[in-house]
Amino acid sequence: MTDTTISNAIAVRDTGPGALVAQHRQDIELVMPSHMQKRVGAWIRTTQGLLRRDPKLMEAAQNDPGQFMAVLMDAANLGLTPGTEQYYLVPRWNKKKGCTEVTGVRGYQGEIELMYRAGAVSSVIVEVVYEADRFEYRPGRDERPLHEIDxxxxxxxxLRLAYAYAVMKDGATSKxxxxxxxxxxxxxxxxxxxxxxxxxxSPWATDTEAxxxxxxxxxxxKWVPTSAEYMREQLRAHAEVAAELRPAPVTPGPQPAGLTDTDEGPIEAEFVDDEEA
Structure with missing residues (x-):
């Protein structure tokens, strides 16, 4: 059974937002990064399952299906999975509408995923510090924090502190x-x-540390690239540098007057001492 068949079967049971997600499969796939498009079926099923498990979220999605789909399209465009620590789906009260609607909250794993995807970093470290931990970091003196945990x-x-930094591909440490x-x-x-x-x-209440x-x-x-456009710019810059370093083609100059294609050029010779001649 294919992903499309499974999604359609689920959509038959879902007569609300779940069916709406399946109906917009092509739109979702269109905005997804290429590496995610093969998993669009699983992405849709995850979203539909989340709706069935969370009545408050289902109600919020039913109240404003357009807002719900806008949030999902944002997650798809970023290549993040809704309902995970990459991208939370949260019911939010809208005073003007007098009802809840769905809002999207990017999680820490989503932020890290976007940094890795840009291709500029080799590792990203994000941690929290509790009161019993030992933590030292002095800007200008320390390249990276010292964090010791018992x-x-x-x-x-x-919870006392949160910190983050990245190690770039060239080994340098970010801010x-x-x-x-x-x-x-x-x-x-x-x-x-x-x-x-x-x-x-809110994930602030349900997942405070995250x-x-x-x-x-x-x-x-703010200090580390998070867009695939960065990688495209880097490749374009490398191509431009390579083009500048490539030697220009040599165009033959005009031949000396009186010399035809059949004429031979100067004959190589060596000087001979007159006394030995």
């Missing part, structure tokens, strides 16, 4: 982003899902 400790205390509770609180306050009518449904990491990873994107 893995035997039953409780590491409260190190370190955020404290105040930075995290400001980011959370700007989140529609966390400050809406249903904050308990959202701390997402905030640090998102700040890192």
């Amino acid at each position: 893995w035997d400790a039953e409780h590491r205390g409260e 190190v982003v370190v955020l404290n509770r105040g930075h995290i609180a400001k980011a959370k306050a700007k989140s529609d899902s966390a400050s809406g009518k249903y904050p308990h449904l 959202m701390w990491m997402k905030t640090a990873a998102h700040r890192l994107t």
Whole structure:
């Protein structure tokens, strides 16, 4: 049974948003990065399964199917899977409409995925620091943070910091982003899902550590390429440099007057000492 057959079978059972997702399969596949297009069937089934398991999300999608599809198209365009730590689907209260609607929240794994996909980094490190951890980082002195964890400790205390950095393909370390509770609180306050009518449904409430990491990873994107366009620009630049270094073709100059194609050029000779002649 093919992905298309399975998706259509599921769509028969789903008469609401689930069927809508299946109906827009071609549109979703069209905006997806090429490496994701072969998995569009699994992508759709994951979304449909999430709707069936989450009544609040199903209700929000039914309230505004257009908004729901706009969120899914955004996830598809980024090449991220909805309903995972790459890309959360969250019911959000819309005051003007007087009902919930679906909003998309990019997760920390989604931010990291976009950095890797750009092709400029070899590794991305995103971590949180708890009160019991040892953490040291002095800009200008330290290339990377020192983070030591007592893995035997039953409780590491409260969340204290989040940090992120990337190791580039040439071995260099990117800017190190370190955020404290105040930075995290400001980011959370700007989140529609966390400050809406249903904050308990927000990933800020259901997956707090991951959202701390997402905030640090998102700040890192200011310093690390996250678009495949970066790789295309790099390839284009390499091609231009190679073209400049390529030797220009030699065009034969005009032949000396009186010399035809059948004439022989100068005969090679060597000087002979007169005394030996």
